[in-house]
Amino acid sequence: MFLKVQLPWNVIIPAENLDAKGLMLQRSIIVSLMNDFATRKATKDLGYFLAVTTLESIGEGRVRQQTGDVLFPVVFSGMTFKLNRGEILEGVVHKVLKHGVFLRCGPVENIYLSCLKMPDYRYVPGENPVFLNDKLSKIEKDVVVRFIVIGTKWMEVEREFQALVSLEGDYLGPMS
Secondary structure (H helix, E strand, O other), X not given: OEEEEEEXXXXXXXXXXXXXXXXXXXXXXXXXXXXXXXXXXXXXXXXXXXXXXXXXXXXXXXXXXXXXXXXXXXXXXXXXXXXOOOOEEXXXXXXXXXXXXXXXXXXXXXXXXXXXXXXXXXXXXXXXXXXXXXXXOEEOOOOEEEEEEEEEEEEOOOOEEEEEEEOOOOOOEEOO
């Protein structure tokens, strides 16, 4: 689920942001790192980037000949979020369809729970469709559901994960 990672990164600082005193330089490096980190979103191996926790080291800057900008190699620690097969998590239902529901869990937007993986639940159509079981337990929009991850898929173009989940197991289903 959550991973603490240490990553090398290259930060490019424009020439106009360079300062002889060094304080503004360190600030510029941190701001640039945060911006780069936020736009990167996720990787297949590490999952979704959540936060930079500490800046471990700043290497010696190298001037780029064409632009005059300076490239600094940095190493930092951060937190990532990655779904793994067999994990039990909770998500919020955001779409109910005839054949299953879509959930969100943290930064993961596309988690699919098929009606085939919801034992004892049946689809009830209507203006606000739901899945209902004999004990009157409901799975509908905005309900929190505990599930087990069956599998994940990395979508390179969107730079995000998709997951297939199930309610087959003990203590899984809608949370009251």
